[in-house]
Amino acid sequence: MDDFSNAVALALRLILSGDAELYAIIRLSLTVSLAAALIAGVLGSVAGAALAVFRFPGRRALVLLANSLLGLPPVVVGLAAYILFSRAGPLGAWGLLFTPPAMVIVQTVLATPIVTAIVHRAAEEMWALYGDGLQMAGATRAEIIPELLKLARLPLLTALLAGFGRTISEVGAIIIVGGNIAGFTRTMTTAIALQTSMGNLPFALALGLVLITISIALNGAAFAIADRRKRP
Amino acid sequence: MKSRFVFFVCAALILLGGVARAEDPFIVLASTTSVDNSGLLGQILPLFKKTSGIDVHVVALGTGQALDTARRGDADLVLVHDPDAEDLFMKEGHGITRRELAWNDFIIVGAKADPAKLIGGHDVVAGFKNIWNAGAPFVSRGDKSGTDALEKRIWKMASLDPTKAGPWFKDIGGGMGAALNAAAGLDAYTLADRGTWISFKNRATLIITLEGDLRLLNRYDVIELDPKLHPKAKLDLAKKFADWLVSKEGQAAIGAYTLEGEKLFHPEADAKPT
The missing domain is CATH 3.40.190.10 (Periplasmic binding protein-like II)
Structure with a gap:
């Protein structure tokens, strides 16, 4: 149990120390994961609502696909992106391998199905309740999408936070395409993996506690904003 | 919106x-x-x-x-x-x-109890044979790293085939740190480079059990x-x-x-x- 109490004390000391290297790592983690979650939020909410509103062949297959991709293994996404972005690969000329933008791309791929699936479920309910009425009022299906998203505000927030939860905790994909380069592509999760491999277990655990604390703070802030919006 | x-x-x-x-x-x-x-x-x-x-x-x-x-x-x-x-x-x-x-140089680290009686020896091939004969837990990198390549060469020098080893042989397919963590958790032997070993913090009961063979130059x-x-x-x-x-x-x-x-x-x- 010593390791755990050491880790808690160490985590507190780390947060309070203002250590520049640690804060740079936290900043990169948040930047990459928030960017990916926001892009996934835009893509996924439009896709999820469109899947609820439009009727076309293959729609059910796409819904099934989005739900299946919830279990997309990060290491496979990372590997596929590595092959694409490698200088020898088809997109090698972009020079993205071992850079933060490559990390944003793989995390966006991982988070988009999550947002899509959650928003789709909520938008479908809203469509069943209000779709007919909105159509009778003369709105086209495309015009209804933003209306549905407005009605499904809370599930949309849940979807965004779920997407962020996926990106901030993810290590398998970003360690492959990012390379865990000190001061450049090292994030909280890849730093934890590195410290574990160096046998620095209490320090690795302390970094984990810092990461969890940040996640709680961010989720708390999001819910607080949502609560205030709900009140008149 | x-x-x-x-x-x-x-x-x-x-x-x-x-x-x-x-x-x-x-x-x-x-x-x-x-x-x-x-x-x-x-x-x-x-x-x-x-x-x-x-x-x-x-x-x-x-x-x-x-x-x-x-x-x-x-x-x-x-x-x-x-x-x-x-x-x-x-x-x-x-x-x-x-x-x-x-x-x-490379070293063999292992649990202090030293079930394969490596401590005191300087012949890495003899050490590997002792581990084999004792069936003592051994962690292998299995990741095509430099250390993994050396380990495979030593098994060959000992005329032993690790693919035919018993369950005591754990091929973890991971880095040096992962292998040392596994060895610490399993009280197992593993071949390590001295640099990683000196900087490794989670040693548990692990100590250096064999060193000083010229073939272990790194x-x-x-x-x-x-x-x-x-x-x-x-x-x-x-x-x-x-x-x-x-x-x-x-x-x-x-x-x-x-x-x-x-x-x-x-x-x-x-x-x-x-």
């Missing part, structure tokens, strides 16, 4: 701008894990940056993977420690110069890439770093790195044991 959408897009763009900021010239170094995880590169890179203004982006991988990364054109320079794999890399025409920059080479196969690599910047590593200043920096009073790497010029 529309305004919130615009807000999301803008926020995402600002964040993307944040990750794509411009910076100093840099090279990508595909490096074996031991020189990075042991803290050596962390110690000497700031010195190189100060004299050259060049950032070195270290991607730490097993030697096999590091060489493959360079083969694909994803690195500008490699720093590895597997003579046979390096020979092949040079023969394929990927490398143009190969220079030794440092050396240390040399680290820096290999510059051939422009014919790697026209896009930043070979000029890479050459600057390679030259610095073997220069007086770089060699002094490597020799000066110690942890808890122990030297982790000997500069190339240090006399090797004979």
Whole structure:
């Protein structure tokens, strides 16, 4: 149990120390994961609502696909992106391998199905309740999408936070395409993996506690904003 | 709703701008894990940056993977420690110069209880035979790293085939740190490089059980890439770093790195044991 109490004390000391290297790592983690979650939020909410509103062949297959991709293994996404972005690969000329933008791309791929699936479920309910009425009022299906998203505000927030939860905790994909380069592509999760491999277990655990604390703070802030919006 | 959408897009763009900021010239170094995880590169890179203004982006991988990364054109320079794999890399025409920059040695670490009676011995082949005969737990890297390649050579020297070993032989398919963590958790033996061992913190009951065999010498080479196969690599910047590593200043920096009073790497010029 010593390791755990050491880790808690160490985590507190780390947060309070203002250590520049640690804060740079936290900043990169948040930047990459928030960017990916926001892009996934835009893509996924439009896709999820469109899947609820439009009727076309293959729609059910796409819904099934989005739900299946919830279990997309990060290491496979990372590997596929590595092959694409490698200088020898088809997109090698972009020079993205071992850079933060490559990390944003793989995390966006991982988070988009999550947002899509959650928003789709909520938008479908809203469509069943209000779709007919909105159509009778003369709105086209495309015009209804933003209306549905407005009605499904809370599930949309849940979807965004779920997407962020996926990106901030993810290590398998970003360690492959990012390379865990000190001061450049090292994030909280890849730093934890590195410290574990160096046998620095209490320090690795302390970094984990810092990461969890940040996640709680961010989720708390999001819910607080949502609560205030709900009140008149 | 529309305004919130615009807000999301803008926020995402600002964040993307944040990750794509411009910076100093840099090279990508595909490096074996031991020189990075042991803290050596962390110690000497700031010195190189100060004299050259060049950032070195270290991607730490097993030697096999590091060489493959360079083969694909994803690195500008490699720093590895597997003579046979390096020979092949040079023969394929990927490398143009190969220079030794440092050396240390491999050791067998194991639980203090030492069930295979290794302590006191200096013959690594005999040690492997003892482990085999005792059926003592042994952690194998199995990741095509330099250490893994040496381990396989030693089994061969002992005329033993680890694929026919019993369940005491654990092929973990992981890095040196993962192997040491596994050995610590299982009270198992494993072959380790001294640099990673000295810097490793989670030793549990592990100690050095065998050392001092000349066959356990571990040399680290820096290999510059051939422009014919790697026209896009930043070979000029890479050459600057390679030259610095073997220069007086770089060699002094490597020799000066110690942890808890122990030297982790000997500069190339240090006399090797004979």
